[in-house]
Amino acid sequence: MKLTVDGKVREVDVEPEMPLLWVLRDELGITGVKYGCGIAQCGACTVHVDGVAIRSCQQPVGDLEGEVTTIEGLGTPDALHAVQAAWIEHQVAQCGYCQSGQMMSAAxxxxxxxxxxxxxxxxxxxGNLCRCGTYPRIREAVKTAAKTIRSA
Known part of the structure; x- marks a missing residue:
């Protein structure tokens, strides 16, 4: 089957029931998307499908319709997305495990x-859990990214 991931058409030979998360990580080597809970409750596996945030751990790849964007494809090769830049500015990440999902939800x-x-x-x-408890910094980073987006 063919998938468009981060702007590139990719072909994979997998069962249609395989969760998108495992296709991204194990078949395509895209490791920014994380496995957290496996039941779509923690948000670590969040990606976009046609701009809508979804939990990739529960999305069968065979039912997928649309272009997938991961944290690796959120910005461009030349520039970070406003959310990524704000995360750095506010030093949001501690352990960092949940942060790709957090940023995808914020975007x-x-x-x-x-x-x-x-x-x-x-x-x-x-719906995005952070064991380190950086929620105040997450909120401030989202506000900073919003200002950047509005002024662009």
Whole structure:
């Protein structure tokens, strides 16, 4: 089957029931997307399909329709996405394990709402768990990325 991942058409020979997460990591070597819980509750495996944030651990690759964007494809080769830059500026990551999923959820929020309130941010990010508890920094990074996006 053919998939478009991070702007490139890729071909994989897998069972249609295989979760997208395992196709990305094991078949395509895209390791920024993480395995967290396996039941779509923690958000570590979040990717975009046509700009919509989904949990790749529960998405059968055979049912996939649309272009997949991972954390590796969020920015460009020449520039970080505003969310990635804000994460660095605010030193959000501690262990970093959940951060790709956090950034993908934040980017999806900002693609729909470039001026989110604290409540909007909390609602959009509520499905992404961070064991290190960097939630205040995550919120500030989302606000900074929103300002960057609005001024672009």
């Amino acid at each position: 999806a929020l900002l693609s729909d709402n470039s001026d989110p309130s604290d409540e909007d941010i909390d609602d959009a990010m509520s």
